[in-house]
Amino acid sequence: MLAMLRALHSFLADTPKRARAEGRSAGPSTKTASQAIASRISIVALVVSDHDREVLNCISNREPVDIHFAESHVDAWEAVNRLNSPVILYDRDWPNSEWRTTVQALASSPHRSCVILASRVADDYLWQELIRCGGYDLLAKPFRADDVARALKLALSYWKSARAAATQ
Numbered sequence: 327m328l329a330m331l332r333a334l335h336s337f338l339a340d341t342p343k344r345a346r347a348e349g350r351s352a353g354p355s356t357k358t359a360s361q362a363i364a365s366r367i368s369i370v371a372l373v374v375s376d377h378d379r380e381v382l383n384c385i386s387n388r389e390p391v392d393i394h395f396a397e398s399h400v401d402a403w404e405a406v407n408r409l410n411s412p413v414i415l416y417d418r419d420w421p422n423s424e425w426r427t428t429v430q431a432l433a434s435s436p437h438r439s440c441v442i443l444a445s446r447v448a449d450d451y452l453w454q455e456l457i458r459c460g461g462y463d464l465l466a467k468p469f470r471a472d473d474v475a476r477a478l479k480l481a482l483s484y485w486k487s488a489r490a491a492a493t494q
Contacts, residue, residue: 365390366391366392367390367391367392367413368391368392368394368405368409369382369391369392369394369411369412369413369414369478370394370405370406370411370413370415371393371394371395371396371414371416372395372396372402372414372415372416372417373415373417373444374417374419374421375417375467377468377469378417378444378467378468378469379395381468381469381470381471382395382469382474384471385474385478388475389478391478394411399420399428399431399432402416402432403432403435406432406435406439407436407437411437411439412439412440412481412482412485412486413439413441413442413462413478413481413482414439414440415442416428416441417444417445418443418445419445419446419467426455426459429456429459429460430459433459433461434460438485438488438489438492439485440462440463440481440484440485441461441462442461442462442463442464442465442478442481443456443463443464443465444465444469445464445465445466445467446466448464448466452464462484463480
């Protein structure tokens with residue numbers, strides 16, 4: 327029994343040396359704060375409801391995304407370009423706006439962001455109209471965290487593959 331404990335101790339004590347020799351970490355990854363922040367994805371959101379903002383904040387706490395809540399269309403456009411945001415969440419109920427025009431403008435950003443339209447009405451007609459305007463997906467309101475997280479992940483995956491294809 328003592329021999330087995332010594333062998334186990336010897337093995338565990340040598341693990342960091344072997345890992346360094348092989349060029350990998352012996353323990354859990356320890357990213358610096360700036361590396362962790364840099365690996366987060368910026369998402370721009372124009373949403374009306376406090377509930378929807380809370381859901382987005384919860385997603386931001388558990389997923390590698392930072393949500394920037396825009397206060398106007400101009401703020402959203404500037405944030406998309408400043409943050410190189412691959413995904414935009416736009417609430418169809420945003421005051422004093424026509425959603426088709428806004429989606430077309432946001433989708434035409436130099437980064438070709440995926441625009442997800444949030445609406446209380448989510449039917450095939452609206453989805454087809456959204457696609458014609460350059461949008462990416464339709465999300466039902468009020469937000470449910472799992473649905474929003476899935477939509478964000480799919481949009482980000484699509485954006486990455488479209489961007490990779492465009493550079494080839």
